[in-house]
Amino acid sequence: MNNTKKTLVFGFALFAGFFGAGNLILPPFLGFNAGPDWWLVAIGFLISTSIIPLLAILAHAKLQGSMFDFGKKVSPLFSTVFFFCMLLITIALPCPRTAAVAHEIAIAPFFGTSALSTSIIYFLLVFLFVINRSSVLTIIGKYLTPIIVFLLLTIIGLGIAYPVTEISPSSYKYPVISGLLEGYQTYDAMAGVIMGGVVLVSLNRSSSVMSFDEKKKMIIKSGLIAMAGLCVIYVGLISVGAFYNSEFDSSVSRIEVLSGLATKTLGNFGAISLSVLVALACFTTAVAIIVSVADFFKTYFNKNNYTYTVTAVVCCLVGVVMGQMDVKYIIDIALPALMFIYPLCIVLILLNVLPDKFASPLVFKWVVFVAFIFSIPDVLGFVISTEKIIGITSKIPLANENLGWLLPATISFIVTNVYEKLS
Structure with missing residues (x-):
């Protein structure tokens, strides 16, 4: 595989890695609340969801180590504690949120089952896939992301081509800051620190003959490809959410805005298709998160398979407890943790660049x-x-x-x- 093809492969892999539940449900809701100020909200949102994660990728290109290298200049102890906290937050919040999103967008509207039932079945299936490390999810993910992106681009294209003439006023006092802080909920800055390391490991495995500078250039180009794709999706969803904001009630939820936009642009079949695909994407994300965390602890404790299994069980139990909550509730309780972890994460990224x-x-x-x-x-x-x-x-x-x-x-x-x- 030549370097150009590798760069594209890693760029699309990074895009798929960042492309989670929050990346789908947050931008349309921001646009809904921002109205005519949607472009200001988009600037703030892109700072925390594209520019800072891209800088994290650039820092990895410079360091070419692990995520622990981000904090080693403070102290090895700080670096260890900080990144353990980051992993715990990932397990306690964004991972269970995938179950909540899957329930609200694909299960509750059609089957009416309880959130607890969905959460239990969801994480039982997640556990089975994590333990068996099935390649089925890799194959599904390979085709799933392009289909979702195609549907989203269709929604964006139709929404921009046929906007509603009346736009309700903005509810934000400081649109740029509101967009910036809402971007925390995507966890993209944290993902940038983790995903950059994954790309580096993959590069080292695929080619041991590449020089430091060649790896640096490839990581940077891959990051630019991933972030450019995300920017298009984010700005498009924010703008369409703004153009159609007068079509929704003021009490509408984040998921209802996304589903509503799909219905208004693609019809009921398009909305159902998007709901099912988003639920599958949430599932693959949850499996990927738990596999990554379990692998980390397995390596940390001398490659002990028992540690892998115990970590997977604990992660899934936490997922069941948290995943039965409403998406809004999970987002709200995440705020204190994000207000603690994000400033430090941003500072470490900027200093390492x-x-x-x-x-x-x-x-x-x-x-x-x-x-x-x-x-x-x-x-x-x-x-x-x-x-x-x-x-x-x-x-x-x-x-x-x-x-x-x-x-x-x-x-x-x-x-x-x-x-x-x-x-």
Whole structure:
């Protein structure tokens, strides 16, 4: 396989890896709420779902190590704890959310069964596929993603070609920031840190003769291909959600907006087809997540097969408990965890992309520490809304918009660099 073909293969693989439940249900709902400001919301959403993940891929191209290398300049202990937290969040939130999305979009509308029943059966099947590591899912995934993309592009094309003339006004005070924070729920920045490592491992397995620079170029090009495809889907779904927002009730859910757009553009058959395909895509995503986590713990504990099985069982049990919840509830309870993990994830990605002369170990330590400290009020604001917390956030720039860490982290980056240059 020549390098051009490899680049395309890895680019499409990355696209499929990022293409999860949140990537489908979040953009149309953003457009629905943004109305005429949909393009501003799209800018914010693309920053957190395309630009930052792409920078994570670029950081991998520079480091060419594992995801643990992202935090090693802070300390090996920090890196280990941080990425264990990232894996736990992945198992506790986005993985069960796939079951909730599958239930609400493909099971409840047609069969009316309870969410708990769906969640139990769903994760029993997931467990069987994880233990047997069946190649059936690989084959399904290979053809599933292109079909879903084709249906989505059809919805986008028809929605843009035949928009509703009346658009309801925006419900967002700061559309760009709202889009940026909603993008947290896709977990794409975290996926960028994990997926870049997967691409690197695949590259090393497929060709041991490639030089460092050749691998670097291929990873960068693959990342650009994946993010370009996602950008088209995101902007298209946001715009169509905005163009049709007057067609929906104000209390509509994220999944109802996506299903409604499919019905209005493709008819009932198109909506049913999309629902079934999205449910299958959710299933393959859940299997891929649990296999990846189980493989990680198996490797971490000296390639013990017993560890793989125990990890898979625990992941599926957590999935059953969380997967019976409403999609909206899972998204809401994820906010405190994301407000903790995302600032650190973004800071680590940005610092690893920068030239080493601007990102010394001392810079890493201080910027990560400051980002962590100033993200605490954001986290507490979602857990306990008290006068004290409100008083603190009112004194921190952008804290009321849940970005209180941004300016202090930037200042600490500048100050630490100036200090090192003067020293």
